[in-house]
Structures are given as structure tokens and as C-alpha cells.
Amino acid sequence: MARGAYEAGLSVACAYPGTPSTEILEALARFPEVDAQWSVNEKVAFEVALGAAIGGARSLFACKHVGLNVAMDPLMTASYTGILAGFVIVVCDDPGMHSSQNEQDTRWVALYSKLPMLEPASPAEARQYVQEAFKISERYDTPVLLRMTTRVSHTSENIVLQERRVPPRPELERNIPKYVMVPGNAYQRHIFVEQRLRQLQALSERTRFDRIEKGDGKLGFITAGVAYQYLKEHYPDASYLKLGMIYPFCDDKIKAFAKTVKKLVVVEELDPFLEDHLRMLGVKAAAKDPSFRIGELAPELIPAVVAGRAKQEVKVVKRKPRLCAECPHWASFAALKKLDVYVAGDIGCYTLACLPPMSALHSCLCMGAGVTFNEGLRKGAPGKKIVGVLGDSTFVHSGITGLINAAYNKAKGVILILDNSTTAMTGGQQHPATGLTIRNEPTKKLILEDVCRACGVDHVDVVDPKDLEAFRTLLETRVNEDALSVIIARHPCKLLRR
Ligand SMILES: Cc1ncc(C[n+]2csc(CCOP(=O)(O)OP(=O)(O)O)c2C)c(N)n1
Numbered sequence: 001m002a003r004g005a006y007e008a009g010l011s012v013a014c015a016y017p018g019t020p021s022t023e024i025l026e027a028l029a030r031f032p033e034v035d036a037q038w039s040v041n042e043k044v045a046f047e048v049a050l051g052a053a054i055g056g057a058r059s060l061f062a063c064k065h066v067g068l069n070v071a072m073d074p075l076m077t078a079s080y081t082g083i084l085a086g087f088v089i090v091v092c093d094d095p096g097m098h099s100s101q102n103e104q105d106t107r108w109v110a111l112y113s114k115l116p117m118l119e120p121a122s123p124a125e126a127r128q129y130v131q132e133a134f135k136i137s138e139r140y141d142t143p144v145l146l147r148m149t150t151r152v153s154h155t156s157e158n159i160v161l162q163e164r165r166v167p168p169r170p171e172l173e174r175n176i177p178k179y180v181m182v183p184g185n186a187y188q189r190h191i192f193v194e195q196r197l198r199q200l201q202a203l204s205e206r207t208r209f210d211r212i213e214k215g216d217g218k219l220g221f222i223t224a225g226v227a228y229q230y231l232k233e234h235y236p237d238a239s240y241l242k243l244g245m246i247y248p249f250c251d252d253k254i255k256a257f258a259k260t261v262k263k264l265v266v267v268e269e270l271d272p273f274l275e276d277h278l279r280m281l282g283v284k285a286a287a288k289d290p291s292f293r294i295g296e297l298a299p300e301l302i303p304a305v306v307a308g309r310a311k312q313e314v315k316v317v318k319r320k321p322r323l324c325a326e327c328p329h330w331a332s333f334a335a336l337k338k339l340d341v342y343v344a345g346d347i348g349c350y351t352l353a354c355l356p357p358m359s360a361l362h363s364c365l366c367m368g369a370g371v372t373f374n375e376g377l378r379k380g381a382p383g384k385k386i387v388g389v390l391g392d393s394t395f396v397h398s399g400i401t402g403l404i405n406a407a408y409n410k411a412k413g414v415i416l417i418l419d420n421s422t423t424a425m426t427g428g429q430q431h432p433a434t435g436l437t438i439r440n441e442p443t444k445k446l447i448l449e450d451v452c453r454a455c456g457v458d459h460v461d462v463v464d465p466k467d468l469e470a471f472r473t474l475l476e477t478r479v480n481e482d483a484l485s486v487i488i489a490r491h492p493c494k495l496l497r498r
């Protein structure tokens, strides 16, 4: 994906890390010609990259599926403004939730935002599709969604490299009706969006990224992404309509293909996105049992999927995830457990403290909720001892606004920031409080204690959690006070040097 974007003349790339999308920006940061950044969160990343595209530079934003939720506000209106230079949104879904708090099928976002979506089924296609995505973006004045899933993101293939070609930069234009989305202008742009959708429908009918493979005519599949690869292993002689352009739907192509096969089966991971559309079109096709809407498809599941049988859960002994042996989070949670407090948790390595034997983290919803849940839970359960816990990267991502809210609305309690000087959960990326950029260059460093004081917190303390006695005493003191406090538990992640 990164290579393809680079070859297409990509100039600006922004992201916040998230499995399985993180490596795209890490790879792009190796190209000196690309202005690559870790942004503080996905909304910010989206807006900086879109701004660059509206300014005239081919730009890319990458995130995991839940990251796109954070960027949904700018995304929905970016569909109206359109772009000047090409703008590509890469979103990586995680079927099976290998490293995610939920299992979303981002194909619906294309439908909802009326944006075109491409879905590569291999690394070679990822490279090819992203190049085409820039062209579609500029030709149709639209952001383009590129959807990947874990098994396509985390796989490898030999590809032939091409030269980088940078198209001439268009001049920044002052086009108020197009870029100022006040109601009157937005109404006109919505008319444009509907017209564009019809043009994209026509493109979908003729795009070379949908492939028809003629088989013996007995069995035919409509499929896309990694499901196509799995099917080919089991049914090499069948007919295929392999979709590369997921949205808008290519209705004529689907209907024509359906007529060429005796039995038609739609095979897709997660939601019945294609299945429902085929039903709406009146195209008769077999589809998977609803039990397969949960979790990944896998090569060995394909015969049951095609036969319409229900999913048989296979009992396997799973290796449980665990904090590293010398992780500083152990010390923090040992102290929390001793105090027997309800821990409003968040997302990071420390979420693993919910598992036995620790079992010391009691809620985890989304990034930033460690702070806001502290406030909300206290309203719901007055008098209970509650501590909000989140990591340094998560605090910068979306904890700061919650902390301002808590101070402004006179909330009380302790917010514990586990500052291990990295974004450990996703493999150790930099963020503003590490003082280093994506290329490990020194930059302005965000001082967390100054930020917390500026938010209006009553007490801000910095302590090393491995200094067990001092940490435990401080925690106990703050928990028993009627104040809003932040304790920054600072100790580097053990894997940082590696
Ligand atoms: C909206 C969203 N974006 C990205 C992620 C992926 N992710 C999970 S936790 C996390 C940050 C972890 O860093 P930190 O809070 O510092 O905790 P650590 O893992 O270092 O202990 C990220 C980027 C996510 N789950 N949700």
C-alpha cells in the first residue's frame, strides 16, 4: 500500500497507529519525499491529510476500523467538499478482533458516506488499487476509501517496483461554495454528491478492478478480498465475479454474471453487505449461515460456508495475552488492586490487567473513556471509590478533552496516566509527549503535567510506580481526597529499547 502510494506521487500521509494499519505509515516514513506524521488522533490525521489534498498535494490517511469512527465527522462532510489533489482513506478492518475492541465491517461506511470503495485481495492489488484510487479521486472530485482486512494487511508477496511519478500540483483555489459547508452551499454540494454517485455507478460497471473468471458454469461465486483467495483454494474450477470496487455496486455486471452459472453463492467476511444487495436486486444466490457473520472466515471454514451450514465452534486452547514480565503496569495495578478501587480503564497494554490473576480493570469502552467514565460512574454510583486509568498515548489522543470536561464540571477523583513513554500496544510508536517524530527526530515535547494543570486539575503528581511504597501511599492519599487529581505514573516500557 505504502509503495503504491509512493509511486503515485503521494506527498502527505497522516495516521494514528492501530492494528492492522500501523505499518502503512511506518513504511511511508522511510521515503524522504513523503511528509509523514503520527497525528494525535484520527480526526486530526484525517483533517491534516484532507487539508493537504485541498491545498494541492496527493494525500493519504490511514487508520484501523475504530479509528475511522473517530474521523467520521470530517469524513461525512469531506464527501461534500471533495478535493483538489487526490485523497485516499485507507481503513483496515480486523475480522476476528485479533487486536480490537469490536468487529466492524467498514463497507457500510462507503454506502453511508456515498464514497467509492476499493478492496484489494493481496499486497500486489493493494499497490495497484491505491494508484487507481488517486486517479478516481481526482477524476470524480471525491475522497476514495480503500478497505483492507487483517489477512491482506499482514501478508507478503513479491511485487515489481515502479518509478515514482509526481503529477503537477494544482494551485490552491478560493472556492467558497465548494469548501465552506454552510447550509446553502452544502445543499448544492449534496446535489453534486448524488450526481457523482451515479457517475461512480457507471464506473463500477466498467472498472477493470472487478474480474470475471469463467469456470465450468455449474458453480459461481460473487466475492471480494481475502474470501476470494480462500475460495480459489477450494474451488479452482468455479466461475468468479471477484469485486475490486466494492461500492457503488455494479448491478448490471452482477445480474449478467448470475445468468452464466447454475448455482450462485455470495461469499464475504462479516456482514451480509453483498448478500443484502443481491436480495434487493432480486438476484437469487445462496449465502453463508448467519453464524458466520461473527469472526473471520478461514480457508478451512469455506466448505461449510458454501454449503450454508452453521458454524461449528472448534475448541482450541488459546494462549492468553499477558503483560511482559517486567512491565511497569504490573506495579501500578498491584497498588490499585490493594486499594480495592473500581478501575475505569482504557485501551492500551494495561487493558490486560482485566485478566486473572490481576482482574483489576473493570471497564474499557474506547480510547479516552478512562477519563470520562470516571466522571460518569461517579454520577451513577456516588460514594464508590473509582479511579480512571489510561496510557500516555491515549491521554493525548482523547483524554485531554475529558479532563477539561471533568475540571469544568467540578468532577472529582483520580486519573492515573500510565506514562511508559510510548504507544506500546501497537508496537511502540512516538507521540507528542515522547518529544520525537515518526522519524525519531527531536521535536517540541508535550509536558503532560503542564497540560493537566492547564486543564484545571487540583493536584498533579509525577511518580515512578516501581517505587512501590511511595506510589501506593500517594494513590491512597489522593483517592481519599475530595478533589480532582492526576497521578502520572512514569516508567518506560520494557520493550522500548528493543
Ligand atoms: C480509535 C482507536 N485508535 C487506535 C486504536 C489502537 N490502539 C489501541 S490502544 C492504543 C494506544 C496505546 O498506547 P498507550 O495508551 O500509551 O498505552 P500502552 O499500550 O503504551 O500501555 C492504540 C493506538 C484503538 N483501539 N482505537
Ligand code: SF4
Pocket: 322, 323, 324, 326, 327, 328, 329, 349, 420, 424, 425, 493, 494, 495, 496
Ligand atoms: S510492551 Fe511495554 S507496556 Fe506493553 S506489556 Fe510489554 S513492557 Fe508493558
